[in-house]
Amino acid sequence: MAQINAVYYVSESNDFIEEKAEKMASGLTAKPWQEMPESEKQESLAYKGRVLSITEDDTYGNGYFVTISFPVAYEVPDFPSILTTTYGRLSYEPNVKLIDLQFSNDLISLFPGPKYGIAGIRELVEVKNRPLAMSVAKGAIGRSIDSFHEQMLAHCYGGIDIIQDDERLFEHDWTPLEQRVPVGLAAIAEAAEKTGRTPLYVVNVTGKTFELKERAKEAIGLGAPALLLNVFAYGIDVLQGLSEDPEIDVPIFAHSSLAGMMTRSKQHGISSRLLLGKLMRMAGADAVLFPSPYGRIGINAEEARHVKEQLLQPAEMNSTFPIPSAGIDFNTIANVKKDFGQDVIINLGGSVHRYSGGVEAGGKALIETISKA
Structure with missing residues (x-):
């Protein structure tokens, strides 16, 4: 399955950054898995975002770079889907900035880029x-x-x-x-x-x-x-x-x-x-x-x-x-x-x-x- 790794800057001095990062990962993808019957959880979990790293950094003040990996569950990706997945709900968070999206090779190859x-x-x-x-x-x-x-x-x-x-x-x-x-x-x-x-x-x-x-x-x-x-x-x-x-x-x-x-x-x-x-x-x-x-x-x-x-x-x-x-x-x-x-x-x-x-x-x-x- 194709992957997108999203890099965020979370500008909070927060003792609960691990918990926040996990909520970011689940809130953007398969959040309802938490309330699902056990028999249905595994199928949903396959599409849940996964926290890869949390690094403290002062680039934009006091905060953390948080990297979350998202599986891509469609064959022909489009930017509305990508941006909704990686920043849709998070766009309402005042202290979260999307810094980068890192695409797996099989995904980026679907974008031909400039003609000239x-x-x-x-x-x-x-x-x-x-x-x-x-x-x-x-x-x-x-x-x-x-x-x-x-x-x-x-x-x-x-x-x-x-x-x-x-x-x-x-x-x-x-x-x-x-x-x-x-x-x-x-x-x-x-x-x-x-x-x-x-x-x-x-x-x-x-x-x-x-x-x-x-x-x-x-x-x-x-x-x-x-x-x-x-x-x-x-x-x-x-x-x-x-x-x-x-x-x-x-x-x-x-x-x-x-x-x-x-x-x-x-x-x-x-x-x-x-x-x-x-x-x-x-x-x-x-x-x-x-x-x-x-x-x-x-x-x-x-x-x-x-x-x-x-x-x-x-x-x-x-x-x-x-x-x-x-x-x-x-x-x-x-x-x-x-x-x-x-x-x-x-x-x-x-x-x-x-x-x-x-x-x-x-x-x-x-x-x-x-x-x-």
Whole structure:
């Protein structure tokens, strides 16, 4: 039977930690076995969580790392089942944080991971030996489709490798999907005649959950070369569903908006390394935007390093591009390269838009700074 080992941090100085750990293990799985007739207990006990270890540690204050092993009683696992099993009831506990999920090989092999990953995205943008430069079409919200075309042109002439829709660019009359994608691609083609380069346009796909696959396929039918998904507004399972659909054959960029409600607390929720790192890669994200350690809303440097490791470490599945975002400007690019290496997408939205010479000049300055840092 496949296994998941869940690692928690229990931030309590508690003389009864062994009892608490046992309640965590049984409460998440086969708790009713305690009241069952003896003849039925053994069958239920086979699916009960088992405490593997309890280690005192002061990483998040005063507390313990508790590791519990859960048997997986289904052949094709899904993230809703996994997260309900390992953190469902515990999510109401104020002093328990889910740090990691360790999957047995037979289980993790059922998740194909990213279709493109780092190597595939590099091939699309034809850049091999430096971090990629990305900017966001921030000025498109509330403005006309003509303005969007001008902004796309400026990004292209600036030499940006990846141009992403703002994650808040939803379906509105001024830039609807059926106009935005062709106009964006037309700007890229127009600029390519002079620059010889074709940046990757990442199209934000939004709408009601059960319509999202059709929206994604509509965007691809219009020519969208990559998609952006606000994963935590929909759920990790939606990301996996899009990634594994053979008709959705473009890279998927996963945005971490809303994840803060699960990751920010030291004593509660789910760690960034798990939620924004390991699970995003398993679900098929080709690139992941997450709060950088350089800004006021960012995660700390150690946790950012763990996210990077989960996205990049050798595995059977493709690696995922880390995109530390927010708080990055021209002065922090050197730090990004030092902390993340070559395999990172450096995302400057506001700094490119605010650049004294405009977006085109800002894009050129971004490429130059990345090359020199």
